[in-house]
Amino acid sequence: MKAIIHPARAVALAFLAAILLGTLLLMLPQASSSGLSAPPGVAFFTAVSAVCVTGMAVVDTGTYWTGFGQGAIMLLFQLGGFGMMTAATLLGLMVNRSTRLRTRLMTQTETRSIGLGDVSSVARVVLVASLVSQAVLAAILAVRLRLGHGLEWEEAGWSGLFHAASAFNNAGFSIHADSLTRYAGDALVLVPLMLAIVIGGIGFPVLHDLRLRWHDPRHWSLHTKLTLAGTGVLLLLGFGAVLLFEWDNARTLGPFDAARKLLNSLFMSVSARTAGFNTVDIGALTHETWALHYLLMFIGGGSAGTAGGVKVGTVAVLFLLVLAEARGHTDTEAFGRRVGAPAQRQAITVLVLGSVLVALGTLSLLRLTDFPTDQVIFEVIAAFGSAGLSTGITPQLPPAGQLVLALLMFFGRVGTITLATSLVLGERRMPYRYPEEHPIVG
Structure with a gap:
């Protein structure tokens, strides 16, 4: 009898295969500017960072890699972003399929989720949405870079x-050594x-819901409402905190006028959660802003999107759980709906395991390097959360340290969704229950 691979395992294997393919492509002589094969460590780290849409780099993307190499990197993060969106959505649908028909119908009625008959069209819809969005943005950027920055059309088109x-x-990759610093104004x-x-990182289920019911917010699913509310809160929190902490920092926002301070603070808040671009020197930020980045990068973006982190929905569910407990309520509620106990358990599990990965990664790098603890924590959370930002120490890490970051990128990008899916697919009712007891908590 032919063995059936668990869906979560299939996703992990697919990402590993893409990483292997990317490593081989980047090791080709025509991929590097020197005309020689890139060292395996450099090619592997870059492939992991691209497939996991992180953006961390140990070499300068614009000068180390040729046009062929940059094209290979773009192909890899296209596969990583499209693959994650599609895989996460398809796995979510498979979870619904694994339940009884009555439960599935109730779920569809309550959440207005993607129909079970739409599985075959999910990949096509995601692909079209991705390509159309990118094409429009590429055209806008190309025109602006040509007319506003004097680039030739060919260079402006490729950069756009x-x-x-x-x-x-x-993904956070840029062909400029200074990321987007030159466009800070x-x-x-x-x-x-x-x-x-924001569109790429908010999650395909949210985009799907908004596409069908954009005119009637009352009928948006609970997931959409929590994701949008959580995203708005995080963006405003990050924006205000960056303004407060960096307003007078002479090495970051200090020299800018008020308008540029507002623009770059907002951009930093958006990018910090998962994108990985920067318009100021990350290493020059205040320690308070670094701490803010810890939070934003760890949370990340929406589920089943291109963003990383433990996801906005996870943190929103936990916040509601804490709020209900503080109020003495037996149910966790939001927007006139109850949050199911399985979702609460899964959110706790994802958060705890994510925290464990960050702690282990931090301890490993502290053991392997002599860099300050705050910088190490920053790199670890940036890798786990697929944020890609760096204080500048990533290229200086020893090979073992870079391997730690590569593992964090992989587990942080693939592990949370496969874990959540495995929990649901593996859920089963036991034929018995033990007597209940209440240990002291807190």
């Missing part, structure tokens, strides 16, 4: 396409990029 794909997929570049980052 690369950064559009990188932004929508929340250009709202016509940064605003479209922010929109692409």
